[in-house]
Amino acid sequence: MAFNWLQIGLAKRDLQDMEGALEALERAVAESPTNPVSAFAYAQVLFETGRNAVPAFERASALDPANPHLIRTHTAALAAEGEAERAQSILLDTLRQHPQWLDGHKSLATLRVAIGRRDDFDESYRRAINALPDSLSLRLAHVHLLSTARAWDAARACVHEAINRLGTSRGLEVARLSIESESNGPKSQDPNLFDAVAGVADPGLDLCRVRHAFRCGAIDAALARAETYRNTSQARLFWPYLSLGWRLSNNPAAAWLDGVEDAFVRAIDLGLSPDELAQLAASLRDLHTAQAPYLEQSVKGGTQTDRQLFFRPIPILQRVREKIKDAVQTYLETLPAPHEGHPLLTSPRDRPILFEGSWSVLLKAGGFHSVHTHPMGWISSALHIDMPSETDAGPAPAGYLQFGEAPPELNLGLGPTHQLAPKAGTLVLFPSTHWHRTVPIEAGERLSLAFDIRQPA
Template sequence: MSQIDRAVALLEQGRTEDALKLTEPLAKGPNPSHQELATHSQILKVLKRHADALVFDQLAAERYGRSPVAWHNLGATLDDMGRAQEACAAMERGFALGLNAPESFRVYGRALMAANQHDRAEAAYKEAFGRQPANVELASEYANLVWMRRGDMSGAQHIMDFAFHSGAPPGGPILTKARLWEAAGERDKAADLLALAAQRLPQDVGVLLAVARAQAERGEVADAERLVRSAQVLAPKSPGVLNQLTIVLLAAGKAEEALAAARKGLAISPDDQSLWGWAATAARAAGDPLYAALSNYEGNVAPYDIETPEGWPTLEAFLADLAVTLRRMHVYQQHPHNQSVRGGSQTMQMLVGSREPTLVALFKAVDAPIRAHIAKLGQGDDILRKRNTGDYRMAGAWSVLLRPGGFHTDHFHSQGWLSSAFYVETPTEALDRETREGWLRFGKPPIEVKPPMEADHYIRPQPGRLALFPSYMWHGTVPFTTDESRMTVAFDIVPA
């Protein structure tokens, strides 16, 4: 077995650092092969070290410039980093050399979306889907683009139906169709579709959990508990099942049982942000001190007002330029089907890594507040502080533009450690109302639980303000009704 084969085997076993130790001397050697460079880059990207991976993808494109795969790999990494125009150029070089795989057209579609070339993006997704129609993730991305661009529910649903009839496992298309209906405000249609799916797919754990959640939201708590118990029989040690059991038990008013289920899940998956979020809710309902430790708003949550970035005379001037940059990216009619936004739009490209001067300046300006907050958190044994290394990296960044009546549903960020909201524009008239319209709220779960819970902490937005908080915390936006808009940049960070 070659060193590369060993590295791939280690990667498949989850031993990523060990795999890296094998490929690093090969990729950095005097004459690395295409496979050595590509495998080393792949491992670096699994470790979220995209900037390091880019060096080896660029070297592969220079050394093996007639290889279409080298250009695909380079384009994919550039797209992951938010460098859309460069990603498009790399993919086009690859296509000229013979790229024809569905994944290449998919990467190209994502890069074109990020470059605001949406007709071409949709054409690229159509090419990818035509080559691999049973790929549920690809179909879901394609359907989401059709939905966001035009609000075309019929077209989006047709894509998922086609995936199903092309041989995709039935659960995936059904779950995406249900999320699309929910995004369109048709919650009953989504719940009815899921209920029918549960009857026909009684062994599909994902479907059972989705139906249980929908039934709990409708107030059909006994049926929800029956469904999640069925899923538990099929997958008794699944953190996802135990998470959903926690939710349903909270809806049923069984706080102690809910907290026990969450603790059982956390024993299996100790860093699961969803389980921590629901454990906090269960602890609050049960009067357990865990809630105070997890919320600890004074110690864990804070607003910071950034300094004026270099190159702008005032903070107001910078924010005005930043708003212009972001509005060029807010081109969608509808919100994504799988995010918390309602009544607005969300950018779909990775903003970190963008060459736009305003975005480069923004991420430089928020560095000091982030580092101050990490220092303030300090070390400790709790789930937040025990991960604190004193350093960080961005795990994702996007912008949201809410229209009048818009809001974020209460949610958490499953892939983060610390999450954020940076305010570019705020609905000033709404914010001054006694009802706190447009404010950022914390602590309110997204479904009705017993006893009922309202938010127990708020931050008042203002332009130039950055809010930082643990990713497991429930947070959302109080809807606002004034004829104003609300624009933010949000990002997740993880320890480095």
């Protein structure tokens, strides 16, 4: 019987059986060495599992040299394997030929931030805009990057420059208003700020409107707009804001959503021995090669690993992965009965447990996680691995994991509802819609592992 090893490999990858996927794709390449799809898929899985992937990407690139997705992942592999300068060179050469390749600009900017080149991380955008000054898509992508980096003055200047060159447009007007609101500008508390785009329907804009309404003290308006997304595919962006609004208005729906006294937050001892914790800590420290956190991350004063941590064939990681899957299954079995419309309790609990992402965070002196949620996940986590001593961390609650505090830039005055002291070997599970953060540590290092569980269909 003939097997389609490419399809088998891709199916196993979808099920996160990465070793099975790699074996099948290796056979696919052996049987069809000139098939560009098989070559790319094989290189991709090598990269995703933390193996040496550059030679495989070289072969795939020779078969399909103009594939932008291949170029982007090839350069990520080069950077991961210590060839950041070569990765930048390839991206720059490609961007000179294709200056409107937006994913390429973002990849180069992300790489430069990760290796500590924050000063010129957006250089390729500026060069492309100089060459194509009438490209609205380039200008909007540049503004979005600067806004993500919270470089508000630069973002504002880019919007004004674009309007002067191209005239106003809906995209530029939305960008201008969003920057004004989020940057604590002169009109950041003007309740009428978004009136000019009142007729524009867009989830990203509406999220900004919700945040602006909170900032202006218009709780009912924030809730009304967020409520319209409860039964949509974008609901997970808005549930955390519904929680804030319901708490502020003393609505019992807040307890329904978050659980009475944070009943959905569970601390579980994984039973890891001191030797296992030491092995895990050593393996993870070896993976912290970035010089700075990525732009979108909540990490401040530390680093976060790249790629799916649990895809790496490191024995201690794979043992911990299995312990974690067992713990997640127990967590699901002990949740309250299913409840229609609830972001945690609605989904089926008998499906395979898949990871939306998995990573490690290493915080240094002064480091912390800012207040955030995980809109891509269903259940989120923190596995504490190596914690600073009480003396190094500082007075309690330094280093604690806290839940429920509102983002400070919204000025809502909602403090944490629950907090946990970190303990090595303890896994904390909680709904991805929960606001959470860590309190800064004064000295030492705080090493943890985290993941999101994918919401089952």
